[in-house]
Amino acid sequence: MPETPPTSLDRPGSVLWIDASAGVAGDMLLGALVDAGASLDRVRAAVEAVIPGAVRIRATETVRAGMRAVKVDVESAIDDQPHRTWAEVERLVRGAELPQRVVDRAHAVFEALARVEAQVHGVPVADVHFHEVGAWDSIADVVGVCAALEDLAVSEVVASVIAVGSGSVHGAHGRIPVPVPAVLGLAVGWVLDAVGDGELATPTGVALVTTLASGQGPLPKMELTAVGAGAGSKDVEGRANVVRAVLGRAGAAAPAESDTESDTESSTVPAELEQTTLTVLEANVDDLDPRVWPSVLASLFDAGAADAWLTPILMKKGRPAHTLSVLGRREDEARLRDLVLTLTSTIGVRRTIVDRWALPRQWVDVDVEGRRVGIKVAHREGRVVQATPELADVEAAATALERPVRVVLDAAVAAAAAAGLTPGATL
Structure with a gap:
């Protein structure tokens, strides 16, 4: 892990691919982002802004099935952690002094968890009182991941197929099947894989992926800039229990097309x-x-x-x-x-x-009783196709002239025609 990673200003517009083919949990994803270069100090500061004095976060290097990875541990710093409601979590996140994108992303993840818990338990969202989102470690994972994304200047997230595991786990009310109901509720419309034994994907991990990622697919076409691996708690024989974070330049991340399709389409587009x-x-x-x-x-x-x-x-x-x-x-x-x-x-x-x-466009200003109104001119092959007054300019002029908007709009159209900006006219 770099001690002094570059700031977000050094890496504008990164795209992140989350490899969740071995499963995903909040702490695993956080570990992968820290390993990829996110500042652990900035992660800690963001979590502290939401739940001050509640947790300690540390990161250590470890090995999972022969693969080096970073393990992030969130430890309680107080004896009696409260179980918070969705309303309490929302208030804490919205009230924190954090970059707006960190707040918005974290809020969206928690809201997705709240909605799925409400659906699973058959209660209104406003009445959700549950341990998963209210738990201090889940808050640290979600806020920490969103802060790490901001530190890495991630503008787009794409994910692989999500491995969810199989079998059953012990819950508060007895044995429940894997994938657990909350995971299935969060993953509607997403591609899952039941490979592996036990619970490989937690509700917090799946909420982070399905809320923050814009879609699923293989590794996007990109200029690779960093790779990180985040370790799960168990070292499973024969399977590296890790999430990988792959960062690249966003400008090169457009979906690849076949050479034949690309050449065909380009040749049919007029210059x-x-x-x-x-x-x-x-x-x-x-x-x-x-x-x-x-x-x-x-x-x-x-x-x-x-x-x-x-x-x-x-x-x-x-x-x-x-x-x-x-x-x-x-x-x-x-x-x-x-x-x-x-x-x-x-x-x-x-x-x-x-x-x-x-169509190519350009702006031409015309005068309407001493007020400037912009005309958007679309043209092709040197001739005007459309000439349209900018409505915001028309409204501003109408206010200043104390005239109805329709009257000023008609005057702007007439002024454009007088300036030769009519369909078919030569520019």
């Missing part, structure tokens, strides 16, 4: 069109007050979304709902996904990688 690979994030929501949606969309645009929109749908039992769709750049994906999970009531987000072909 004047701008082609970009973007992400569409979507979530179906049926339990959010409709009055909240405008602020959700505004926040997504402020966070860098290229577009965001709502589509009315009908869900099971005829319930009216909306599909929230967010179009954005790959480097903004994690931030936009976290906002969707934070600002709406959804418990899951799906991702689609899309190609966008766009």
